Amino acid sequence: xxxxxxxxxxxxxxxxxxxxxxxxxxxxxxxxxxxxxxxxxxxxxxxxxxxxxxxxxxxxxxxxxxxxxxxxxxxxxxxxxxxxxxxxxxxxxxxxxxxxxxxxxxxxxxxxxxxxxxxxxxxxxxxxxxxxxxxxxxxxxxxxxxxxxxxxxxxxxxxxxxxxxxxxxxxxxxxxxxxxxxxxxxxxxxxxxxxxxxxxxxxxxxxxxxxxxxxxxxxxxxxxxxxxxxxxxxxxxxxxxxxxxxxxxxxxxxxxxxxxxxxxxxxxxxxxxxxxxxxxxxxxxxxxxxxxxxxxxxxxxxxxxxxxxxxxxxxxxxxxxxxxxxxxxxxxxxxxxxxxxxxxxxxxxxxxxxxxxxxxxxxxxxxxxxxxxxxxxxxxxxxxxxxxxxxxxxxxxxxxxxxxxxxxxxxxxxxxxxxxxxxxxxxxxxxxxxxxxxxxxxxxxxxxxxxxxxxxxxxxxxxxxxxxxxxxxxxxxxxxxxxxxxxxxxxxxxxxxxxxxxxxxxxxxxxxxxxxxxxxxxxxxxxxxxxxxxxxxxxxxxxxxxxxxxxxxxxxxxxxxxxxxxxxxxxxxxxxxxxxxxxxxxxxxxxxxxxxxxxxxxxxxxxxxxxxxxxxxxxxxxxxxxxxxxxxxxxxxxxxxxxxxxxxxxxxxxxxxxxxxxxxxxxxxxxxx
Amino acid sequence: xxxxxxxxxxxxxxxxxxxxxxxxxxxxxxxxxxxxxxxxxxxxxxxxxxxxxxxxxxxxxxxxxxxxxxxxxxxxxxxxxxxxxxxxxxxxxxxxxxxxxxxxxxxxxxxxxxxxxxxxxxxxxxxxxxxxxxxxxxxxxxxxxxxxxxxxxxxxxxxxxxxxxxxxxxxxxxxxxxxxxxxxxxxxxxxxxxxxxxxxxxxxxxxxxxxxxxxxxxxxxxxxxxxxxxxxxxxxxxxxxxxxxxxxxxxxxxxxxxxxxxxxxxxxxxxxxxxxxxxxxxxxxxxxxxxxxxxxxxxxxxxxxxxxxxxxxxxxxx
Numbered sequence: 009x010x011x012x013x014x015x016x017x018x019x020x021x022x023x024x025x026x027x028x029x030x031x032x033x034x035x036x037x038x039x040x041x042x043x044x045x046x047x048x049x050x051x052x053x054x055x056x057x058x059x060x061x062x063x064x065x066x067x068x069x070x071x072x073x074x075x076x077x078x079x080x081x082x083x084x085x086x087x088x089x090x091x092x093x094x095x096x097x098x099x100x101x102x103x104x105x106x107x108x109x110x111x112x113x114x115x116x117x118x119x120x121x122x123x124x125x126x127x128x129x130x131x132x133x134x135x136x137x138x139x140x141x142x143x144x145x146x147x148x149x150x151x152x153x154x155x156x157x158x159x160x161x162x163x164x165x166x167x168x169x170x171x172x173x174x175x176x177x178x179x180x181x182x183x184x185x186x187x188x189x190x191x192x193x194x195x196x197x198x199x200x201x202x203x204x205x206x207x208x209x210x211x212x213x214x215x216x217x218x219x220x221x222x223x224x225x226x227x228x229x230x231x232x233x234x235x236x237x238x239x240x241x242x243x244x245x246x247x248x249x250x251x252x253x254x255x256x257x258x259x260x261x262x263x264x265x266x267x268x269x270x271x272x273x274x275x276x277x278x279x280x281x282x283x284x285x286x287x288x289x290x291x292x293x294x295x296x297x298x299x300x301x302x303x304x305x306x307x308x309x310x311x312x313x314x315x316x317x318x319x320x321x322x323x324x325x326x327x328x329x330x331x332x333x334x335x336x337x338x339x340x341x342x343x344x345x346x347x348x349x350x351x352x353x354x355x356x357x358x359x360x361x362x363x364x365x366x367x368x369x370x371x372x373x374x375x376x377x378x379x380x381x382x383x384x385x386x387x388x389x390x391x392x393x394x395x396x397x398x399x400x401x402x403x404x405x406x407x408x409x410x411x412x413x414x415x416x417x418x419x420x421x422x423x424x425x426x427x428x429x430x431x432x433x434x435x436x437x438x439x440x441x442x443x444x445x446x447x448x449x450x451x452x453x454x455x456x457x458x459x460x461x462x463x464x465x466x467x468x469x470x471x472x473x474x475x476x477x478x479x480x481x482x483x484x485x486x487x488x489x490x491x492x493x494x495x496x497x498x499x500x501x502x503x504x505x506x507x508x509x510x511x512x513x514x515x516x517x518x519x520x521x522x523x524x525x526x527x528x529x530x531x532x533x534x535x536x537x538x539x540x541x542x543x544x545x546x547x548x549x550x551x552x553x554x555x556x557x558x559x560x561x562x563x564x565x566x567x568x569x570x571x572x573x574x575x576x577x578x579x580x581x582x583x584x585x586x587x588x589x590x591x592x593x594x595x596x597x598x599x600x601x602x603x604x605x606x607x608x609x610x611x612x613x614x615x616x617x618x619x620x621x622x623x624x625x626x627x628x629x630x631x632x633x634x635x636x637x638x639x640x641x642x643x644x645x646x647x648x649x650x651x652x653x654x655x656x657x658x659x660x661x662x663x664x665x666x667x668x669x670x671x672x673x674x675x676x677x678x679x680x681x
Numbered sequence: 682x683x684x685x686x687x688x689x690x691x692x693x694x695x696x697x698x699x700x701x702x703x704x705x706x707x708x709x710x711x712x713x714x715x716x717x718x719x720x721x722x723x724x725x726x727x728x729x730x731x732x733x734x735x736x737x738x739x740x741x742x743x744x745x746x747x748x749x750x751x752x753x754x755x756x757x758x759x760x761x762x763x764x765x766x767x768x769x770x771x772x773x774x775x776x777x778x779x780x781x782x783x784x785x786x787x788x789x790x791x792x793x794x795x796x797x798x799x800x801x802x803x804x805x806x807x808x809x810x811x812x813x814x815x816x817x818x819x820x821x822x823x824x825x826x827x828x829x830x831x832x833x834x835x836x837x838x839x840x841x842x843x844x845x846x847x848x849x850x851x852x853x854x855x856x857x858x859x860x861x862x863x864x865x866x867x868x869x870x871x872x873x874x875x876x877x878x879x880x881x882x883x884x885x886x887x888x889x890x891x892x893x894x895x896x897x898x899x900x901x902x903x904x905x906x907x908x909x910x911x912x913x914x915x916x917x918x919x920x921x922x923x924x925x926x927x928x929x930x931x932x933x934x935x936x937x938x939x940x941x942x943x944x945x946x947x948x949x950x951x952x953x954x955x956x957x958x959x960x961x962x963x964x965x966x967x968x969x970x971x972x973x974x975x976x977x978x979x980x981x982x983x984x985x986x987x988x989x990x991x992x993x994x995x996x997x998x999x
Contacts, residue, residue, distance in 0.1 A: 392803070393743075393803065395745045395747065395801075396745060406747070410790070410793065413789075413793055414786065414789075415786060415789055415790040415793060416779070416783055416786040416787055416790060421783075421786050425782055425783060425786070428782050428826070429782070429839075431830075432830065432833050432839065435834060435994060443994065444990075444991060444994050447830055447990060448987065450826060450827075450830060451823040451824075451826055451827055451983065451987070452823075454822045454823045454825075454826040455819060455822065455823045457822070458789070458818055458819030458820075458821075458822040458823070459819045461789060461792075461793055461815065461818065461819065462812075462815040462816065462818070462819050464793075465793055465796045465797060465800070465811060465812075465815050466812075468797060469796070469797055469800035469801075469808065469811065470800075473745070473747070473797060473800045473801045473803070474800055474801065474802070474803030474808065475743055475803035535777075536777050536778060538777075542777065542840075543838055543840065543843045544837065544838050544839070544840065544843070545780040545782070545838060545839045545840050546777045546778075546779075546780060546840060547778070547779055547780065547783045548777065548778040548779070551775065551777075551778035552761065552778055552779065552783075552787065555757070555760075555761040555764065555775070555778065556754065556757040556758055556761055557757075558757075559756065559757035559760045559761060560750075560753040560754060560756070560757040563753055563756055563757065563760075563906070564753055567734075567902055567906070570734070571734040571735065571902050572735075572737075573902075574737045574738065575737070575738045575739075575740050576737055576738070576739050576740065577740055577741075577742050578739045578740065578741065578742065579741070579742060580741040580742065580743060580802055580803070580804055580898065581741075581804075581897065581898065582804075588804075588805075590803065592805055593803050593804070593805065593808060594800070594805060594808030594809055594811075594812065598808070598809075598812070599808075599812050601812075602812060602813070602816045602973075605973060606973075606976055
């Protein structure tokens, strides 16, 4: 009975998914009925969360069933341009990410949104669910037309979500920057599809797959895709919108954008380069690898000097996206050198890292939301000691912190380990010098991972540990029940994938089989994973977790049995100087100091040091992105200059405009005749 | 047959826990001899542990549960690492749980927990120590990874038992890259274990300390566990070094029997004696570096390891 039901579900997976996407739309519209009522939010968001869960289950079932693909044509859209939908392993994997992480974020949102914080809850619900639905359609689209429509809907709905508190000028500015870069990216993607159709003028993906492109055209398409999807993903130097938009957005929206929307860009990159362009040149891989590693390092370094907790996490997203793109680049490099198994390994690492990042970054953004609600503070310099006031949030944030720092036995380590394993095979690349330089990428990756640990110790230590830096923190309250539920869901995901990496590796292998026709050996048993061969390398999160827990338990018992357990509570040792207060703790700026010292060339720093004789000394430091000044400001100036030049044409008098139309008509006539 | 491997595994862990303090005591003794001081007993670390376990723990009022469980977590990770590293034999049931890269990750877990615990009380020294420790960590990890890359190039594996087996199968190959890697590894070992020239385990000079700054608030049984964990960490690093560069005497796959095992214990003790006195010599001959010279020191380790890699690739051995 159940198996019969399952098989009918599997055969009509795509239809069911479409139904669920429509359900999101319905939930969003339902919120408009009673816009200002919080009750609506408390009911609708859990429903949305349930829908996410169903999407995840459907995607998981599809991946497990091993079907090739399901296609559908919707009689919507423009005449002669119906919408094409297709569900294959790649879209199913990213739908899985969307569903799993989206379920946690939605249930958290149910407890998070309030009346009186910017947009009304009902409208927020509409934008939110539209955002979810458009992301799902991006993943399912099978023609360029539908893809672009969904892509734009995604950008617009997220823009409105970011600017929900639009009365604050900084938020409007952040929203504008985001919208601008999103549209520059969208134009690049549009042009990319224009190149990909290869003269057939058919914008169905099937036609693009079979189009034969000259090397120049193929590379142009690849570069346009890199620009377009890189802008959405936040690759350096198109990353500037991320650290502005994330602090501006409400925390669940930051979680959605960072955890899920960035992944649609990863999806787009994979779809274009592997599926539509059939990876052709190893130089593409090297470019992507270099750009990815640079982004990763850049993001980690900038995260280390931030003093705003959400900006810190935004830079950390840049780092993680960099790691994902490095994995994709490595995979392209291997694939073009006919090292298919290693290509599958690297791609697998990138895919699993996408899933992991969706889980732990959403988790951390949500915890910042709880902290923000409890304390009204984003500034790391005014937080501290929250582990005693908010034990739930603090313990879930600890899981996220350890996971994102890439520490075993949690999930962040699994994907970084897989990627390092695939770097070990780079000396086999048959290109001179490439095989010598690419291994150094592993060192950059290790540096990035260790820097990420530094950043996260700073984040967690300054926010949750130590003594409260402000008196008002004593009133901080823990998250409410729905919020806790969302946090626990995501934290469990982090732990589960950490100890049972097979759960993520099997779906990822289905994708590599589809894209590369090859997959790694996911496992020897449930105990450990050995991606290439057990003699080569193996890892077991489960044994690590059990081992640590076991030894800790035994040690605890032995210490209790053999030594006495007497404990006295005493005042902190003050070195004989009793006037210490919480402001004397190390600050976020202090934690950034070694990084500023070592990586000074990356920053544009302005520092005011107090003179020794000042009675009320102030220390000020301003750290800016060099790339902002090097790239964006010249572009802005050039655009301004161009606008001024063109502005001359705009005389304001009607007769001059009529003259322009007349001249244009003449020119056109000359041109046509 | 499987029973025997589990017993061997268990014995190896117990041996590691038991003799790790002795190794630290031996280094301290050698250092004292070389510096013409009267040496403490080689069993001094045991005495200190016993003293600490019998004292009342004084816990700061602001300490959270994280602070209290960290000593246990540190000890747990180090014991687990000792179970994974093939110090006596390569046929270990736990060895599959982690290759060398995952071992670095395990050490990083311990480091992060210690740093978080140091920040928990909210004193200036604790968080200063935490940030310096994490800084040394991110400087050391790339160098260590390049060392492992070297080993992986030679024997096609990053699993320590496979490396030892591979080395023992071809003991005649001497690759010049190994020398570079070994020097780099020793430099990383010094940095990661808070030894001179990066840190001085014997000092409590406030402005220069790293490791000790993080332990300031620990006392009694908690301090004992943290200290024991750091002895174990040093021991583990030494054993990783033996497995990578001098795997003589380690019982390899398929060679069972009491004689082989006895030989491997003797070999391990001999190597520890030599390594301990060599470490003491290095610590005696060098001075502690300023904290911002540490990046140069570890960058040198990194470059040496990269040089080893390039030498290997250029010579194209195997």
